[in-house]
Amino acid sequence: QVRLAESGGGLVKPGGSLKLSCAVSGLNFGDSYMSWIRQAPGKGLEWVSYISPSGRSGSTLYYADSVKGRFTISRDNAKKSLYLQMNSLRVEDTAVYYCARGHYDLGYWGQGTLVTVSS
Amino acid sequence: EIVLTQSPGTLSLSPGERATLSCRASQSVSSNYLAWYQQKPGQAPRLLIYGASNRATGIPDRFSGSGSGTDFTLTISRLEPEDFAVYYCQQYATSPRTFGQGTKVEIK
Numbered sequence: 001q002v003r004l005a006e007s008g009g010g011l012v013k014p015g016g017s018l019k020l021s022c023a024v025s026g027l028n029f030g031d032s033y034m035s036w037i038r039q040a041p042g043k044g045l046e047w048v049s050y051i052s053p054s055g056r057s058g059s060t061l062y063y064a065d066s067v068k069g070r071f072t073i074s075r076d077n078a079k080k081s082l083y084l085q086m087n088s089l090r091v092e093d094t095a096v097y098y099c100a101r102g103h104y105d106l107g108y109w110g111q112g113t114l115v116t117v118s119s
Numbered sequence: 120e121i122v123l124t125q126s127p128g129t130l131s132l133s134p135g136e137r138a139t140l141s142c143r144a145s146q147s148v149s150s151n152y153l154a155w156y157q158q159k160p161g162q163a164p165r166l167l168i169y170g171a172s173n174r175a176t177g178i179p180d181r182f183s184g185s186g187s188g189t190d191f192t193l194t195i196s197r198l199e200p201e202d203f204a205v206y207y208c209q210q211y212a213t214s215p216r217t218f219g220q221g222t223k224v225e226i227k
Contacts (some may be wrong), residue, residue, distance in 0.1 A: 045156075045164065045207055045218040063216055098163055104211040105154040107175060109163035 002108050003024035004099050009113030016089050016117070017035075019063040022082040022099030022110055029080040033103035036084050037072065039112075046095075049084065050103040062103070089117045096118035121210050123144055125219035131227040139196040140222045142208035147188045154213035155184055155193045158221075159204045167206075168193065196223070 022034070035050040035064040051073045052060035061073060072085040082099050094117045100106040122145040130140055142153070151171035151227050156164035156205035166175040171191055181196040195202055208219040 004196075044220050045209070047216040047218070062214055092145070104152065104158075105166055105169035105175075105215075106164070107166045109165075110165055 002101075004101070004110035006097060006099050006113040007112045009097065009115045011116045011118065012089055013119055014089060014091055014117055016086070017087045018089065018115060020084040020086065020097055020113060020115070024080045024082065024099075024101070027101060027108065030077040030100050034048075034075060034082045035084075035100045035103055035106065037098045037106070037109075038093075038115075039094075039098070040095045043095075046047070051075055051082070053077075054102075069083055073109055086115070089115075091117050093117050120215055121148065121213055121217055123158055123208050123210060123217055123219035125206075125208060125222045127200060127222060128220075131221045131225050132198055133227045134198050134200055136198050138193075138198055138202070140193040140195075140206055140224075142186075142191040142193070142219050144189045144191070146212060148191075148210045149212045151187055152210060153183075153184075153186070153191050154209045154211065156207045156209065157202075157204045158207065164201075164207060200226075 005023045007098045012018050036048040038048050050062045068075045070088045096112040096114050098112045099110045101108040124143045126141045153171045155168040158164040167178050172184045183194045185192050205221045205223045207221050
């Protein structure tokens with residue numbers, strides 16, 4: 001049974017930092033592209049970032065323009081975990097953050113973790 | 120960036136009726152790299168269709184996708200009570216990957 005479980009969300013002040021984690025089980029994590037997608041309250045979906053399987057330097061990374069230079073995606077294949085380090089957070093980063101498997105269509109999603117950026 | 124525009128914004132229908140949802144792209148989506156998702160309140164999106172017309176694993180055959188180029192359609196042949204939700208299209212032909220703004224299918 002495939003399971004993706006995000007954690008690490010919470011309330012943070014503008015300019016602050018937060019690191020999200022996604023623990024994966026039931027699929028071949030080491031061979032999978034992985035993505036982060038977010039959804040602001042009452043809004044649609046935005047692709048934030050994805051990372052290729054290897055996770056080593058030189059691997060393929062993608063960032064939306066809205067987070068480039070502030071967010072860093074990474075992975076630990078031994079721990080079957082995906083991460084999103086979020087720095088210089090803004091009010092507009094407030095959203096539910098989902099991890100998902102893939103970088104084309106997304107067949108498996110976690111339940112999401114809420115990040116609230118507010119003073 | 121490929122902009123996806125979904126219509127209508129809201130579709131009010133009764134159980135048993137047919138639902139037709141549209142997704143129009145600002146430029147051609149190569150290789151029909153288009154997916155559809157269903158999202159219910161408080162839940163993550165669920166993949167319904169990939170490659171414009173291929174049902175994902177476990178998706179009932181009342182859901183079908185069609186289209187190519189810039190015009191795509193999701194059809195629900197007979198609405199079941201559990202189908203009332205928000206539906207999103209998404210293209211993965213180019214980066215940035217983009218989603219449409221969603222169509223809400225509500226009970227009339």
